[in-house]
Amino acid sequence: MRLHGVEVEDTFAEAFTMWGARIVVTADTPAWAQHAARSLTGFATSVIGCKCEAGIERELDAAETPDGRPGVSALLFAPDAEGLGKRLVERVGMTVLTCPTTACFNGLEAEDETDVGGKLRYFGDGWQASKVLDGKRYWRIPVMEGEFLVEERFGIVEGVGGGNLIMLAEDAATALGAAEAAAAAMRAVEGAILPFPGGIARSGSKVGSRYSGQMASTNHELCPTLRAQVDGSKVPNGVGSVFEIVIDGLAPEPVREAMRVGLDAAARSGALRITAGNYGGNLGEHHFHLRELVP
Amino acid sequence: MTLTLTLREAPAAPLRAEALCPDRLAGLSRAEIERLELWHGNRRATLGELFAVSGAGAEDVRVVGDLGRVAGLGAGMTGGRLTLEGSAGPHVGAGMGDGELIVEGDVGDWAGAEMRGGRLIVRGSAGRRLGGAYAGARAGMHGGEVLVHGDAGEEAGAGLRRGLIAVAGRVGAAAGLSALAGTIVAFGTIGAHPGAGMRRASIVAMTTTTLLPSYSPACTYRPPFLRLCLRRLRALGLPVTDEQIEGRYTRWSGDSVELTRGEILILEPPR
Numbered sequence: 001m002r003l004h005g006v007e008v009e010d011t012f013a014e015a016f017t018m019w020g021a022r023i024v025v026t027a028d029t030p031a032w033a034q035h036a037a038r039s040l041t042g043f044a045t046s047v048i049g050c051k052c053e054a055g056i057e058r059e060l061d062a063a064e065t066p067d068g069r070p071g072v073s074a075l076l077f078a079p080d081a082e083g084l085g086k087r088l089v090e091r092v093g094m095t096v097l098t099c100p101t102t103a104c105f106n107g108l109e110a111e112d113e114t115d116v117g118g119k120l121r122y123f124g125d126g127w128q129a130s131k132v133l134d135g136k137r138y139w140r141i142p143v144m145e146g147e148f149l150v151e152e153r154f155g156i157v158e159g160v161g162g163g164n165l166i167m168l169a170e171d172a173a174t175a176l177g178a179a180e181a182a183a184a185a186m187r188a189v190e191g192a193i194l195p196f197p198g199g200i201a202r203s204g205s206k207v208g209s210r211y212s213g214q215m216a217s218t219n220h221e222l223c224p225t226l227r228a229q230v231d232g233s234k235v236p237n238g239v240g241s242v243f244e245i246v247i248d249g250l251a252p253e254p255v256r257e258a259m260r261v262g263l264d265a266a267a268r269s270g271a272l273r274i275t276a277g278n279y280g281g282n283l284g285e286h287h288f289h290l291r292e293l294v295p
Numbered sequence: 296m297t298l299t300l301t302l303r304e305a306p307a308a309p310l311r312a313e314a315l316c317p318d319r320l321a322g323l324s325r326a327e328i329e330r331l332e333l334w335h336g337n338r339r340a341t342l343g344e345l346f347a348v349s350g351a352g353a354e355d356v357r358v359v360g361d362l363g364r365v366a367g368l369g370a371g372m373t374g375g376r377l378t379l380e381g382s383a384g385p386h387v388g389a390g391m392g393d394g395e396l397i398v399e400g401d402v403g404d405w406a407g408a409e410m411r412g413g414r415l416i417v418r419g420s421a422g423r424r425l426g427g428a429y430a431g432a433r434a435g436m437h438g439g440e441v442l443v444h445g446d447a448g449e450e451a452g453a454g455l456r457r458g459l460i461a462v463a464g465r466v467g468a469a470a471g472l473s474a475l476a477g478t479i480v481a482f483g484t485i486g487a488h489p490g491a492g493m494r495r496a497s498i499v500a501m502t503t504t505t506l507l508p509s510y511s512p513a514c515t516y517r518p519p520f521l522r523l524c525l526r527r528l529r530a531l532g533l534p535v536t537d538e539q540i541e542g543r544y545t546r547w548s549g550d551s552v553e554l555t556r557g558e559i560l561i562l563e564p565p566r
Binding site: 066067068069083103129131133134138140146148149182 | 440478518520527557
């Protein structure tokens, strides 16, 4: 297949069911909302080592937030609902509660919910108070600055983790340019995030390793420097660098849409070849075929 | 479809009308509705004797006429929408669990008393013990929202356990008397001794007032919850200003004769 003259491999991205939540952080200024959201979503690139994956979904105007202040929405994903609940409590507690002027709200109406504010309230050491408004309970936790407000229940859904695109180009700068263009296009898709730094991973991995205890290791078949050493290398002649973009979404559709716009942008921005990562189709519940994304 | 019940003439004696709730009228034919019995003074009367019934359905019920001597309209309702076109008597919406009750005029005492949920909107003014507890009960309103566009009488929110009471006009003395929790917002002046005996509730006052000596000032700040609360009240049609949403409030803690876990938040006057 070719898209804008670029070869697109007829393969698919294999993705997994992950539980996701949307966290809305507001603050007195956009800058403080960003500080909190960046901390909230920091060190959350991959469940391989971070227990969760997270990213900023978008900035919110004051008119869009529950308390009428500027805000940021972030998505957080974990392999199971219980783990997601734990990560939410840990991260909201350590990054939003601690951040000046912020408040934290659920951004996802869903059948399933997890308790966040109801657990963080214990930080109030008995001085906390709750308020119920329009059927939702909020916790007011006294802090040295004044008061931290957090919603009690957060909606959680079965989403998708691990949608991906892999961009190959002549050199690192060109490959990165293509990946940056793809990531920029993908960020406009609501309901999806790119958990890696800047949305881009330079070190795609495979499951397992020759070393026991190492659950993931470098995707040697796509390392350009190993092309001459690895039997069955997937790096074509003339390719000097490869980047991967991983996409997590609250449902399959945002992941598919992000892959579609990312594929188009990468193909216009210097990629020599675009492919996707999978495990033969036997592990992940969601398969996103590139052929369905090429017009 | 709207079911309309038009009072034929002002009742000669107090009329108890707890049966006039959308959920209690649901599934009844017009004839069955007309056969419903109400207490008119000390005798039973059929609804058909007192009200002309027109329209159909029970999700949206309108009651029309001089309802000043009709008590308990919408009391205990658990759903649907009930509109009272004009002023109503006491106990309107008392104990209601859900649904929306709109009163185009004034209501008597005990409106929304011990209500558990839903929304009571009064376009006029309310009497005493709005959302309050009945004699002998520890707790008054347990949940829901009461919005009064006019004034409210004494002891509004007495024994308030949970929920939101907002009054656009004046609030009488002893608002939040012995309140356990919940929130009372007074946009107009507030009478003497607000929060007397209050345990954990919040009273928000937009005008300065003299508090009991059992309340102590803590600090002046912008309570984050209040932004949510006031935006909600604005969305529901109360005249909330930007200054009130963005403003700083002095937090007074009390009542120290109880837990000292309650608060009265008083909007800082403009400088």
